[in-house]
Amino acid sequence: MPSYRPPKIASSEITPRQIYVRRREFLGAAALGAVALYSAGKASAAALSAVQSKYKVDEKPTPIKDVTTYNNFYEFGLDKGDPAALSGDFKPLPWTVKVDGMVNKPGTFDIEALMKEFPIEERTYRMRCVEAWSMVIPWDGFPLASLLDKVEPLGSAKYVAFETVVRPEEMPGQKGFFQSLDWPYVEGLRLDEARHPLALLAVGLYGETLPNQNGAPIRLVVPWKYGFKGIKSIVKITLTDQQPKNTWQVTNPQEYGFYANVNPDVDHPRWSQASERRIGESGFFGASRHPTLPFNGYADEVAGLYAGMDLKANF
Ligand SMILES: Nc1nc2c(c(=O)[nH]1)N[C@H]1C(S)=C(S)[C@@H](COP(=O)(O)O)O[C@H]1N2
Numbered sequence: 001m002p003s004y005r006p007p008k009i010a011s012s013e014i015t016p017r018q019i020y021v022r023r024r025e026f027l028g029a030a031a032l033g034a035v036a037l038y039s040a041g042k043a044s045a046a047a048l049s050a051v052q053s054k055y056k057v058d059e060k061p062t063p064i065k066d067v068t069t070y071n072n073f074y075e076f077g078l079d080k081g082d083p084a085a086l087s088g089d090f091k092p093l094p095w096t097v098k099v100d101g102m103v104n105k106p107g108t109f110d111i112e113a114l115m116k117e118f119p120i121e122e123r124t125y126r127m128r129c130v131e132a133w134s135m136v137i138p139w140d141g142f143p144l145a146s147l148l149d150k151v152e153p154l155g156s157a158k159y160v161a162f163e164t165v166v167r168p169e170e171m172p173g174q175k176g177f178f179q180s181l182d183w184p185y186v187e188g189l190r191l192d193e194a195r196h197p198l199a200l201l202a203v204g205l206y207g208e209t210l211p212n213q214n215g216a217p218i219r220l221v222v223p224w225k226y227g228f229k230g231i232k233s234i235v236k237i238t239l240t241d242q243q244p245k246n247t248w249q250v251t252n253p254q255e256y257g258f259y260a261n262v263n264p265d266v267d268h269p270r271w272s273q274a275s276e277r278r279i280g281e282s283g284f285f286g287a288s289r290h291p292t293l294p295f296n297g298y299a300d301e302v303a304g305l306y307a308g309m310d311l312k313a314n315f
């Protein structure tokens with residue numbers, strides 16, 4: 001995410017030189033293994049049979065190479081290349097998601113069973129990271145609402161809280177030198193946001209099983225919000241009447257709020273949100289810039305969710 005890196009290790013304990021050397025050693029060894037495992041995974045990854053969806057933004061998709069090598073997934077490290085290089089030991093299957101809290105029918109659901117139960121749609125969404133870069137990604141998945149309907153939320157439930165898996169043995173960012181955030185990574189939506197038809201649980205991209213670095217085997221995609229709302233490798237979903245915390249808001253409440261709706265008129269305290277760098281497109285001076293759109297271009301669909309709210313106060 002942000003250029004912000006929360007200091008967990010007192011700088012007096014470790015010199016920059018030590019960090020640099022250790023980090024290079026680690027990357028050297030791990031990257032070799034990761035390449036082999038990742039390509040083995042790719043070969044066995046079943047092509048998803050997804051039906052076309054009406055949700056398809058009319059813009060050129062970002063090349064798959066950029067989508068799978070320029071990632072934010074701090075469980076695997078802080079740099080954009082770390083998730084692709086260091087996620088080879090992560091085992092996305094078998095996998096279950098526990099759905100509990102204020103529901104009639106709590107349950108623990110096998111991800112492969114869910115993929116058979118709900119039709120997989122291909123939806124090409126514009127994605128906007130809070131760091132002022134963007135991509136266009138053809139996701140494969142099913143609406144979050146389908147899973148929520150299955151567990152029957154109680155009338156008193158107002159919010160949905162999400163949690164990422166904690167597996168320090170498979171996620172080098174969750175241990176030792178790479179400790180950066182409090183784990184698990186957590187996120188939240190209002191229940192009406194979560195039920196909006198655009199909110200997707202993605203299990204693939206470009207017609208292939210979701211790569212580890214993009215949040216295998218199941219992650220959230222909420223295209224009208226900044227990318228950090230799209231929590232990866234979800235193991236738990238809880239219906240609640242309390243506004244859930246999200247990891248970035250906890251880490252730095254001055255800079256990140258609960259809503260995180262894409263808004264060109266509300267700057268991040270340290271940079272403008274008026275425009276974005278489109279990854280994978282080149283202009284004369286590097287990546288080409290696009291104006292950022294209110295709700296990331298999905299205002300017609302979602303602005304009604306926020307009628308009457310002050311979006312500068314509720315950032
Ligand atoms: N568990 C977890 N989920 C996460 C993150 C993370 O660090 N950990 N980063 C978020 C951020 S900041 C972004 S922009 C998107 C990036 O998703 P992508 O790598 O598939 O493009 O994942 C989000 N989900």
Ligand SMILES: [Mo]
Pocket residue numbers: 001072128129130131226227228
């Ligand atoms: Mo992000």
